[in-house]
Amino acid sequence: MSLVELGWRQFTFFEKHDVQDPSNPDERFVGLKNLNACCSAYGDGFSLFGERCGNIFQLSRKLEEYFWVAHKCKLYDLALAENVLATVGEDEDGINTLVKLWQLNRIEKDSPFCLRIIRTSQLSNANNAHCVAACSVAIHSSLKHLAIGFKDSSLFYCSGDLLKDSRSNKWIAVVSGKNGGEELTGTALAWLPGQKKCVLFAMSASSVKSYVVHDAKGCGRDLWCFNEEINLLTVATTEMVHFYDAEQSLTPEIDGGKGRCHALGRGAEKVQLVVFKEHIALLTKQVRQLSTTTDFPTQDINWVISIYDVDGQCVAFSCAWPMVTRIFLLDSVLMVLTQDGNLAAVKEKHITKKLETLFKKNLYDLAVGLARRSMVGSDYLVEIHQKYGDYLYKSGDFENAVQQYKETIGYLEPSYVIKKFLDGSHIKELSSYLESLYHKNYATTKHNTMLLNCYIKMGSKDDIDKFIEKGVECDVESAVHTLRSASYLMEACRLCEQNELHDQLFTILIEELKDYDEALNYAKKCDLKVIGKYLEKYGKVSLEKNPEVTIDCLIKVVAADDDISGKIDVAQLMKMFIGNPKLCSHFIDAVVKLDTKNTKLRTIMLELRLRQWMHHDQDFLIKDNEIMDLIDDNNLEEAMQLCLMFDFAPGIIFAYSKLEKFDELLDYHMRQNNLREVIDLCKRKKSQKLWVDALVFTSRAEKIDQQALEYMLQSIEEANCVHPLLVLEILSHSDILRVAHVKNYIMNWLRKHDEQALVDERKIIESEKKMKELESQIESLNYNVQVFQQSKCSACDTALQVPAVHFLCNHSYHLHCLESYSEKADRCPSCMRFQNDQQYASSDSKSFESDKSYLEFQEQVNKSSDCMSLLASYISRGLFQDIPKDNSVVLAKGDLKKTQFRNNFANKKDKEERKNGTPKNPSDEASSNPFDETFSYPFDEASSDQFNEFNGKNFFKTKSTNPFGDDF
DSSP states (O other): OOHHHHTOEEOOOEEEEEOBOSSOTTSBOOTTTTOOEEEEEEETTEEEEEETTSEEEEEETTOOEEEEESOSSEEEEEEEETTEEEEEEESSSSSOEEEEEEEEEEEETTEEEEEEEEEHHHHHHHTTOOOOOEEEEEEOTTSSEEEEEETTSOEEEEESOTTSOOTTOEEEEEEOOTTOOOOEEEEEEEEETTTTEEEEEEEESSOEESSSBOSOOOOOTTSEEEETTTTEEEEEOSSOEEEEEHHHHHOTTTTTTOOEEEOOSTTSEEEEEEEETTEEEEEEEEEEEEEOSSSSOEEEEEEEEEEEETTTTEEEEEEEESSEEEEEEETTEEEEEETTSOEEEEEEOOHHHHHHHHHHTTOHHHHHHHHHHSSSGGGTHHHHHHHHHHHHHHTTOHHHHHHHHHTTTTTSOHHHHHGGGOSGGGHHHHHHHHHHHHHTTOOOHHHHHHHHHHHHHHTOHHHHHHHHHTGGGSOHHHHHHHHHHTTOHHHHHHHHHHTTOHHHHHHIIIIISOOHHHHHHHHHHSOHHHHHHHHHHHHHHHHHHOHHHHHHHHHHHHTSOHHHHTTSOHHHHHGGGTTOHHHHHHHHHHHHHHTOOOHHHHHHHHHHHHHHHHHTOSSSOOOHHHHHTTOOGGGHHHHHHHHHHHTOHHHHHHHHHHTTOHHHHHHHHHHTTOHHHHHHHHHHHTOHHHHHHHHHHHHHOSSOOHHHHHHHHHHHHHHTOSOHHHHHHHHTTOSSOOHHHHHHHHHHHHHHHHHHHHHHHHHHHHHHHHHHHHHHHHHHHHHSOOOOOOOBOTTTOSBOOSSEEEOTTSOEEEHHHHHHHOSSTTSOTTTHHHHHHHHHHHHHHHGGGSHHHHHHHHHHHHHOSOHHHHHHHHHHTTTTSOOOSOOOOOBOSSOBOOOOOOOTTOOHHHHHHHHHTOOOOGGGGSOOOGGGSOOOOTTOOSSOOSOGGGTTOOGGGOSOSOTTOTTO
């Protein structure tokens, strides 16, 4: 049967390339010139060839050759599983055949490492069979299954760990050759993990056998190939090429155990078969008579290599080749070896070149199949379908053209297809494409509108009804718009009601059908949110047509749960009462009785109540507590603005207090001239800024209550948050205040300072006394002999024994007690806490060096009412002391390191007097009056302050003793 009869088209999807020598690119590669291969196998990046004499050649993808002797006499067959090679052959003349397992990635002594040797004669003897030679072998990639075929058609199978020469491997005689049989030309095995079964295939020259006998007539040694990934055996016979699936061999009822077949290479002598990817390569030999006139006819032998795409049912490549000896795979590329040693590669063209060939011949159906089978063909499918559709459209086959365009949805712009079918005669095809566009979720509002227009133009009411019944699957808003445009109002209403498009339904009923009663009845059936939206948009019209039912719906909305009513725009609801005060009053009364917690509604109600309160409406007498009940934490900002607008004092004070806007509240009291409220607020908040603002307000007042002023000064004195000098400075700007108004305040302040000065003087005297005692102790330690008279250990309170350790602090310890109680041998355990205090003081003084400490100090000065006390506390913590480099005290056995005592309070004159022995006068040590020195008050700033008219004036530097100026 020819290819024409078979119906397969022929193409040139492969290209022939001569393989060049990598060491000399100008010359052809002839490394396999003398190779006489009888079997071969292909791995990842390399190919293996076996010669009958027992040699094995390995060729890598870089054309690197490697050779070793696998069997000394003969080699029958080989099989490859990952990096393990199984060979069957003879090392000695006779029938003692061996099966060897080689590890290819482990080279020892110039050859791969032999993992295991299996003697086939032992297998025959174990099964009571006469010894025959093994001729074929098959191994699974898992290295757990092995099959050996013999010349008498015997077949043995083994499962287990093949790499271990263990007797636990059990051999099974699958086929017994007692009665003799044909030599096996090939063996293959397939493992079915789902069924946990192994299927064996045995090929001979006349038959192909597995668990069932197939109707194939057998094959030669190189005319079969097994694909372990899909468990498919391909066998080439004289007439056919058969395909046997391992799983179908277990269930022969599917195809009767015959498998499928194709008449490939029929009529030609098949020499070799190679399967790669989705292609089958056949090497055939054709004999042609050149001359028949003479007594000695001559023949011409043509070698033909054909590559078939079985799934695509086409011939991908066919070429005559001179003197071909073998075809094989090298790194998934078909290689051709000729008798003269030349090596050529048949490489598959890129899919783009294949598609170009098919496009030129308008074979778009084959192009689609080719792209779907290719791993990278999915990127070209859209282009193929588009070209196929264009070809059919030009041919006038519009129906099939639309089917091809449907496959491009999601990739090809829909407008490209739509504009081809805008003609009225193609409306059916256009609607078909738009339906597919919608079902694949690529339709827009315009596409759905166009689809509905197609139904309307075709007069297909059934399609319109089906379009409506689709519900959420269609673009409902677009469909309603289209139906309204085509005056299908009832259908549009039904679609809106079905899909709960309440806004569109109300629009149709009220604006187009003018059916107000039906719209109101439908609104009453809906939930509260829908009713609220209806009343917002059409409430005013509904009040005019049906006021009683409308007001009931409105009250129902505001009486609902807060979660629902809170989503309603109450401001929009109130618009419906414009020009209708009677209904508005009725609505407000109902809302007050319901006491709803709707924030927006409460704010609107607050505004209405404030208006009525301001205008003193006789119909509605509003009390302050009724208004205050409408103010809560949720509407404080809005309530504050409304209270300010209508000057509602209780609400303003409450809102400012809740929002903690005390500056604004203070300003409000000042504007109202409420000094008592100002003082109470400052006293309650205890804020220095508020007190300063209150003092400024008092200094600018035109009239001052003497009792209120005394109350304010007393409160400031109790709070102790504003310095008295600042108080006097601020009050001195008043035009009406006199010294008599603040006399008591000044006298109290001076009396307290005198008392504090006496206390400080006593503390200074006590401190000087302690310092003298310390100086005498230090002088004694530095210049006098120290006698250690301790007789007991300070740790265990027992009598001291040598060795002992004495410290200058009059503590003594046993050496072992000191080592037990102290981590450091030069530190007294009893005095460690004093040293820790000294280290803490040092670390405290170190903390003054950071920028953060300066910011904290500045902030404390700004907030403090008594800056002198704050500065004194910082000085006592060592603000102006130098940080000592080493604060540790080192004490050893009998050693005393001299330490220098440094008095930070003594000046150079005191040191000289101490050195010369001159006694000091206690009166000389008294501190100077800090008020005699010029200093800047921390509250003074260079920038402008609250008193613009007194900016830049330093009241501490004035020569007058009257704090209120020379005018008093």
